[in-house]
Amino acid sequence: MAKTFDCDLAILGGGLSGTLTALAFARLRPDIDLRxxxxxxxxxxxxxxxxxxxxxxxxxxWLVDPLITHxxxxxxxxxxxxxxxxxxxxxxxxxxxQLDAHANQLLGDRVLLNADVIHITPTSVTLGDGCHIQARAVLDTRGGGDMSALECGWQKFVGQALRLNHPHGLERPVIMDATVAQIDGYRFIYLLPFDDRTLFIEDTYYSDDPALDVPALTGRIAVYAEEQGWQVEEVIHQESGVLPVVHGGNFDRFWPAxxxxxxxxxxxxxxxPMTGYSLPDAVATALWLADQPLEDLAxxxxxxxxxxxKAGGYYRLLGKMLFRAARPDQRWRIFERFYRLNPHLVGRFYGGRSTWADRIRILCGRPPVPIRSAMRALLTPSA
Incomplete structure (x- = not known):
């Protein structure tokens, strides 16, 4: 017989956003019975x-510090x-x-794994095993869903954590190494030194195409490591992903009211919109959600x-410049120019908090793309 039970909040999707939301509720509203x-x-x-x-x-x-591994x-x-x-x-x-271990320790049996969702309403969830959950509110955090209403470029990547035979010599992360050959749009290598002989190398592309050729990228990681003189002893971990870089679209079609x-x-x-990164918004939204009444959460x-x-319109404009005005093999020039600016401006940009003065400064001066291409990109309306 199928199991049926009640809870206050059912969170669908145990990725970054869903898990941070559950952790925020567990700390700030422990009276809420969640799954x-x-x-x-x-x-x-x-x-x-x-x-x-x-x-x-x-x-x-406090929400993310227990999760930090490096x-x-x-x-x-x-x-x-x-x-x-x-x-x-x-x-x-x-x-x-670390996210998995910390959340399971704090949430315990409130985490349901290997659970396929087959039907949802604003107040109920039905799972593939026939289990029915009745809730005061259902929150859907399961990835992007149907993004056909959005105009996107793509940030795609393959990353490997490598154990090396000898120390790599890096003392700090390299967020972008764009000295590599420019293939399939703006390409850069991302480096994280975990310890003196363990290094995370990610081959990343700002591309027009979401298709990801994993074998080709792992091969380029191997070539990059060899060019640096790093001898790989073991591949400890591998991951890949494709993130949307939204430069237009119709929000009301993406999420009808x-x-x-x-x-x-x-x-x-x-x-x-410009980087595809979600962690700052995931943290802020999780804490905001924990302060909201569950009724009328949708x-x-x-x-x-x-x-x-609405607030992201400026970043989508920059995305248009990147994907519609710059030649794919010249997109690196936009980032090189950007990184010559004030480091506080750079920080506010990544946090999505650019001031009006920042926005003017980013756009002023000699543009790193042809003027005609820039004007054509800016004047072309979104679908």
Whole structure:
């Protein structure tokens, strides 16, 4: 006989957004009986999330600090063909295994794994095994869903954690090494030194095409390591992903107001339009959700997501410049110019908090793309 039970809040999706929301409720509203429902065997999947210190407010760090697996207080580097720079902002990484372990320890039997969702309403969830959950509110955080209403470029990547035979010599992360051959759009290598002989190397592309050729990218990682003189002893971990970089679209078609299901995370387009990164918004939204009444949660989350979409118009404009105005093999010039700007401006940009002065400064001066292409991109309306 199929099991039926009640709870206050059913959170669908045990990725970053859903798990942070569950942790926020567990700390701030322990009276709420919640279930975190994930179709996989563990929370967080197979991911490494990273963030700058400025991405999360100091008052909110309690939510993510227990999840941090590596921290580099000494800042980070960027490398371009004609420019290199060291920026002072500290950098942090969260491994999905740590997210899974911490959340399971705190949430216990409120986590439901290997649970396929086959039907949802604003107040109920039916699972593949026939289990029926009745809730005061259902929150859907299961990835992006149908993104056909959005105009996207794509940030796609393959990353490997490598154990080396000898020390690699890096003291801090390299957020972008764009001195590599430019293939399939803007390409850069991302480096995280976990210890003196363990290094995470990610081959990343800002591409027009979401197709990801994993064998080709792993081959390029091997070539890059060899060119640096690093002898690989073992591949410890591998991950891959494709993130939307939204430069246009119709929010009301992406999430119609009459939908009726509360959303968060990428499912609600709550991510940085220009970078595709969602951690700063996931933290802020989790804490905001923990302060909301569960009744009418769909309308509240829809309003928040629509306000975020409106506020992201400037970043989508920059995305248009990147994907529609710049030649794919010349896109690196946009980032090289950007990284010559004030480091505080750079930090506010990644945190999605650019001031009006920042926005003017980013756009002023000699543009790194042809003027005609830029005007054509800006004047072409979104679908």
């Amino acid at each position: 975190l429902i994930e179709r996989g065997q563990s929370l967080g999947g197979n991911h490494l999330w990273s963030f700058f210190d400025g991405d999360v407010r100091p008052a909110d760090r 921290r580099w207080p000494q800042g980070h580097d960027v490398r371009f063909p004609a420019y290199q720079r060291r920026l002072p902002t500290a950098y942090n990484s969260i491994a999905s295994a 009459e939908d009726g299901i509360a959303r968060a995370g990428v499912r609600a387009a709550l991510f940085h 309308a509240a989350t829809h309003a928040r997501a629509k306000a975020h979409w």
